[in-house]
Amino acid sequence: MIQYLWFDLGYTLVSTNREDVYQKVLERFDVFRNREEIAIAYHRADKLFMREYPGVLGKDSRAFFPWYIGTLNYFLRLSLPIEEVLEVQRDVARECPIQWKAFDGAKMTLRHLRSLGYRLGLISNWDESARAVLARNGLDEELDEIVISSEVGIEKPNPDIFRMALSQANVTASESLYIGDNYYDDVVGCQKVGMHCLLINAYGNRGVEELSYHPIITGIQDVAAYLGHPRVQLEINR
Incomplete structure (x- = not known):
């Protein structure tokens, strides 16, 4: 589960x-x-x-x-x-x-997922600016664990960065779901340790036509529905 x-x-x-x-x-x-x-x-x-x-x-x-x-x-x-x-x-x-800015509704979506009882974490290949990007967008406060390649010296798809994150969170791979946009770093990497994975691709299969079937969502707003929960109603100011 x-x-x-x-x-x-x-x-x-x-x-x-x-x-x-x-x-x-x-x-x-x-x-x-x-x-x-x-x-x-x-x-x-x-x-x-x-x-x-x-x-x-x-x-x-x-x-x-x-x-x-x-x-x-x-x-x-x-x-x-x-x-x-x-x-x-x-x-x-x-x-x-x-500038790096949170997707519309990203923070609200994370809060919704937390309200459903999920713990949330980050595993990212990023330089030393990662925590500033998270803080500037108010996303750090929604995350229980943050693992950044520049801080730990390991990059996705190396399975060790996923193992490190699982150990820090005291959770198993089978209890985890990874959500990312890079099949070759995210899906390939997390599957090496037995984690489930969702691939984000905003344009259906465009750009990833070479892949065989894999669960694809258009953005994190689709995660709740994938897990069988109501999708959060986003209040977005445009």
């Missing part, structure tokens, strides 16, 4: 305003793509990198960002000079910084 819910951080609990920033970048080149087109292109680029280059997205962006931007533009059906794009992006980011 599931007693403990573990979450990834990036694009599970929090996301950035990167679509808004890149839309402004494209405008400098007299190019228009709507926000949804840009979001889907980012999603597809993320999934491609997760599949083909495991671990790269969690490293210093200077090592891969030109390569990533080229992939992003490919999915946007654009051919733009990469170095100029990067220069413009740095300029735009000074005016409109990229």
Whole structure:
């Protein structure tokens, strides 16, 4: 019986305003793509990198960002000079910084799951900014255990980071469910220790077409329903 819910951080609990920033970048080149087109292109680029280059997205962006931007533009059906794009992006980011913000309803969803009797934890591949991101969004107070790769020196999909989290929480793998957006880090990693897992993919199977059947949800707001409980009614200000 599931007693403990573990979450990834990036694009599970929090996301950035990167679509808004890149839309402004494209405008400098007299190019228009709507926000949804840009979001889907980012999603597809993320999934491609997760599949083909495991671990790269969690490293210093200077090592891969030109390569990533080229992939992003490919999915946007654009051919733009990469170095100029990067220069413009740095300029735009000074005016409109990229920030990590909790998904709409994330905090309320965590509270709802706690009210149902579940304990909640975090297992994330993240640098030393993770706790600041959690605190700024009020998510740290909803979590019973927090395990961050930069603090423990182990990264997903290494099963040891999952074993460490289970030990800290005094819970078994069979009593745990992990929720994350990266199949190759999250699903593969937690399954090595016998944990159940839900894959978040906001666009159905888009970007993960290569996978055989695996439980997929569109976001953490679907976790309660997956576990057989009423879905929380989110009060979202737009």
